[in-house]
Amino acid sequence: MHKRLLIPGPTEVSAKMLFEQTRFLIGHRTKEFTELYTAIIAKLNRFFQQPSDYKATITTSSGTLWFDIVGRNIVKEKALVCANGAFSKRFGTAIQDCGKEVDFLEVEWGKAVKPHMIAEKLGSGEYDTLGICHNETSTGVRNPIYKIGEMVRKDYPDVMLAIDSISGMAGDKVLPSKIGCDVIFASTQKCFALPPGLAVGLVSDRALERAREVPNRGLYTNLVRIFDYYERKHQTPFTPNISLLYALDKRMDLLLEETHEGVYQRHKAMAEYTQKWAKKHFALFAEPGYESVTVTCIKNTLGKSVKELNKKLEERHFMISNGYGKLAEQTFRIGHMGEWDLAGIKEAIWHIDEIWGLGK
Ligand SMILES: Cc1ncc(COP(=O)(O)O)c(C=O)c1O
Known part of the structure; x- marks a missing residue:
């Protein structure tokens, strides 16, 4: 799939x-x-x-x-x-x-x-x-x-x-x-x-x-x-x-x-959206002011299972990432890079909200 x-x-x-x-x-x-x-x-x-x-x-x-x-x-x-x-x-x-x-x-x-x-x-x-x-x-x-x-x-x-x-x-x-x-x-x-x-x-x-x-x-x-x-x-x-x-x-x-600046602005918009959502429900792992524009690392403050989420996301044709190495259990990551755009990120996050019941 x-x-x-x-x-x-x-x-x-x-x-x-x-x-x-x-x-x-x-x-x-x-x-x-x-x-x-x-x-x-x-x-x-x-x-x-x-x-x-x-x-x-x-x-x-x-x-x-x-x-x-x-x-x-x-x-x-x-x-x-x-x-x-x-x-x-x-x-x-x-x-x-x-x-x-x-x-x-x-x-x-x-x-x-x-x-x-x-x-x-x-x-x-x-x-x-x-x-x-x-x-x-x-x-x-x-x-x-x-x-x-x-x-x-x-x-x-x-x-x-x-x-x-x-x-x-x-x-x-x-x-x-x-x-x-x-x-x-x-x-x-x-x-x-x-x-x-x-x-x-x-x-x-x-x-x-x-x-x-x-x-x-x-x-x-x-x-x-x-x-x-x-x-x-x-x-x-x-x-x-x-x-x-x-x-x-x-x-x-x-x-x-798209131009260098255009590519950067698209990534910035995706990062801002993802990070606003992450701060509303969880917390960011990165020090404020130094957040990446291509990947958001989120502190898993609600103790959610990313493995279970991915099983459900798979049916909806998406996949996100758990934390890296020693951060595997404490964090999870969303990569918003490459050919992704804001509409695609909004759609994916809408599905995550629905599966995790995060609501409005
Ligand atoms: C910052 C950084 N450095 C190095 C690597 C390793 O790159 P590659 O797997 O292309 O060798 C990665 C891969 O995720 C990375 O994100």
Whole structure:
């Protein structure tokens, strides 16, 4: 039975996007592929309003590959990683697994990381990279990356800023050159509203220069190889997921048509509606003022069974998510991202109200 996914990834994929992937394959060393790939890169650069010293690329992987890419290409010796949820913690441990040193700036789950907390740590001068998660999908917290970026660029210009925006990009407002970040990345199964299998990375020239100085970049994770290959051949160094690229090409057309600001406003409207409803009946897990616009994490103050709810929602063709990891019992999450719109969210919440008897 088709359940429309209101989980925070993979999100609902439209029939049109699914259909795009059924086209016949082309060789990835052909002119046709070059045309397809360069067109998508140009569309990504346009959508994210990238100046010439920022470049887009696409890896055939889920987003987590970019934890390794940062660990192997950007961190020279030691990184500071802000951990205020499950994914940001994983970002740091992944960098450690790449053989680099990591100090964690641990912040209580549900709270945001503030610039002054980071400044206190960076002041020691021992870090060459700062890693942070923009949109903590496990807690529904949106960290203030513009303010953080401004502080880092002004006071610690040599520190590379690497951001996991896996559940933020293409939903929230993410303009890398305005943030002042060096690497930012996302997976296609989130706000890009496509199946999992590709990750989009936006990289500054500074970051690429840094990568050239860092040894042991690996093979599949080697940013220099990825960008040099593109420069020379306008293709990917290894066989990409061509079927998904067909869909991403069309999805970028939709995003460009809606505009970056339009996409953000649609997500904001969905978040505001969901969060108003959540506050009326439950409470939000995120610190006030730092609520995500793509996923709402709700404290389950009424002790409702999300498993039972999902069984009933399934008959109505919807599915939401329970809490993540250690928050599984305490919270539940509604992902309002990708191609969802306010009408769809209102409809889903109407069904939840009816099943749980929350009424007016
Ligand atoms: C913030 C964040 N980081 C990392 C990941 C892992 O991404 P992927 O499953 O695409 O590797 C997720 C997935 O939910 C996420 O939400």
